[in-house]
Amino acid sequence: MKLIVNTETLTHPLRGIGNYTLHLLKGLRQQATPGTVMCFNGSDRLLTIEEVEASLKNAACDADSLICRELICEAPRDAIDARFRELTRSHTDAVYLEPECLNRPFDGRVIPIIYDLSPFRHPEFHRDAYRAMLQTCVPACLERAAHILTVSEFTRSELVSLWGLPRDKITIVPPGVSPEFHPRSPEDVEATRKKYKLPAKYLLAVGTLEPRKNQTNLIAAYSRLSKSLRTHHALVLIGAQGWGAERLEAVIRSYRHPDELFWLGYVEQADLPALYSGAYGFVYASVYEGFGMCLLEAMASGVPVLTSNQSALPEVANKVALLTNPLNLNSLTRNLERLIRDEAFRSNAHLEGPEKTLNYSWDTSAQQVARTLKKMAETH
Structure with missing residues (x-):
């Protein structure tokens, strides 16, 4: 045909x-x-x-x-x-x-x-x-x-x-999900982490900078974490500018602690697998998605995931990720802390994420x- x-x-x-x-x-x-x-x-x-x-x-x-x-x-x-x-x-x-x-x-x-x-x-x-x-x-x-x-x-x-x-x-x-996304050793991701001058532990968020992706709320929720958690778990945003990114860019520029918040902009595809695998956790707090391919990439990389409880995201991350209301700052902050602290969840996610994505x-x-x-x- x-x-x-x-x-x-x-x-x-x-x-x-x-x-x-x-x-x-x-x-x-x-x-x-x-x-x-x-x-x-x-x-x-x-x-x-x-x-x-x-x-x-x-x-x-x-x-x-x-x-x-x-x-x-x-x-x-x-x-x-x-x-x-x-x-x-x-x-x-x-x-x-x-x-x-x-x-x-x-x-x-x-x-x-x-x-x-x-x-x-x-x-x-x-x-x-x-x-x-x-x-x-x-x-x-x-x-x-x-x-x-x-x-x-x-x-x-x-x-x-x-x-x-x-x-x-x-x-x-x-x-x-492409086979390039898989768990890697700390040694395998070290060169990429140093290339972007990232700290040893970071929370990763990937997505075009636009209102639907909800990065403004994510930054606000992250800023409510204790100083100790933020100091040892920076927030790293990856994504090209999209429509309506002006407000978000202003929020990023006004953040008072540059060692806690990194915006890398657009990142070459070849670097993404190591950036995923090197992350301490992955956050995708989008308000509305038809699927959410970056969830597959993060789970395939063995990274613990926090995502929204709305639209298609629970369907994709079912029983593997933490779910949160993306518009409720208290809920988002509470679950960011759990993403960092809950060792039982983190241990299971390292194993269950790659296994779940074998179906895709x-x-x-x-x-x-x-x-x-x-x-x-x-x-x-």
């Missing part, structure tokens, strides 16, 4: 849906006949998977590239729609895989990928133009969908709740997508 994949939002640095799409593409390359997977990135021709990978690999990570994906709404829609229609006119026998619900014009079968529905559940966390675009595009894309892929039971339930879609029209294909692999995810596409071909 031929497949057309919209890769317009695969920009450097990759974030959730971009990471998911790229890994699926790599996996599908092993499942598909060469030349049957074509990618549209807004240019004047369809690209191969290898060309998309090369483009990402060669992309420079400068200040202009660290833009949030929400700027896609500022692209000239009519011109890009016309380009897409012209390039795909002779491929209407293909399936069009749409990871961002941009709803490009296509006369064949469409499969949207729904990662999360944050613009609908939490419009306050998104730019007005982006929210308005999705509020038009997503319902239209779902209405014409031959089938729908999503990443969690939580997001499938959201789709059913918001639009009354039949559950059997939605297939859950969770992300995988990108090969399995790609195989699930391939099976869904094959089933569609057989019933078409």
